[in-house]
Amino acid sequence: MAVTLTAVPVETVTELVNGWGTLPRQEDGRGDAPHRPAADIAVRLGLPARVSAALTPEALACAADRLHEVFSARDAVACARGLTRLLSDSGVRPVVERGTDPGVLRAAWSVDDVDHALLAAAAVTLRQYLADHGFARIGICTGGHCADVYIDQSPGGRRRFCSVTCQNRARVAAFRSRRAAAAD
Numbered sequence: 001m002a003v004t005l006t007a008v009p010v011e012t013v014t015e016l017v018n019g020w021g022t023l024p025r026q027e028d029g030r031g032d033a034p035h036r037p038a039a040d041i042a043v044r045l046g047l048p049a050r051v052s053a054a055l056t057p058e059a060l061a062c063a064a065d066r067l068h069e070v071f072s073a074r075d076a077v078a079c080a081r082g083l084t085r086l087l088s089d090s091g092v093r094p095v096v097e098r099g100t101d102p103g104v105l106r107a108a109w110s111v112d113d114v115d116h117a118l119l120a121a122a123a124v125t126l127r128q129y130l131a132d133h134g135f136a137r138i139g140i141c142t143g144g145h146c147a148d149v150y151i152d153q154s155p156g157g158r159r160r161f162c163s164v165t166c167q168n169r170a171r172v173a174a175f176r177s178r179r180a181a182a183a184d
Helices: 010-020 022-027 038-045 049-054 057-071 076-090 114-133 164-183
Strands: 003-005 093-098 105-111 138-140 149-151
Touching: 003 049, 003 114, 010 022, 010 038, 010 057, 010 114, 010 149, 022 057, 038 049, 038 057, 038 114, 049 114, 057 076, 057 114, 057 138, 057 149, 076 114, 105 114, 114 138
Parallel strands: none
Antiparallel strands: 003 105, 093 105, 138 149
């Protein structure tokens, strides 16, 4: 039975990738740490109840790993190819449905397989964000020992770190390196 869905909150896509992705968890030493409950991310994703109920830790990790590939693409062409592959693999297709107000229609997306709905919703979200803002607005944290992803929503568009914590660690490391070089 087909599942109709809409884009999910863009921040939640990064939460999914960073919290459930294999590489981000291994890179910063969380590889064996327990994940947050699958229900937590399912609620924040805002997916239909039957999709959320079917989410398993394995499905979340698989989707996160596939999405990580889009964030880590070396250029816009590779990013576009990867995202197109995700959209195609999930079988997502555009639909128009009745909105909450009578006579109003809204754009949505549909997949035939409930197991593909999570990946489809995240891919649709990234597709829309990248179409509106461009490839330079997503990436992998440049902090040492971190493979978390980010979506740059800043006005300047110069984000390079997943969080202020990673940014501060990099600044402190750079300061110490300069200080050590000056002492020699």
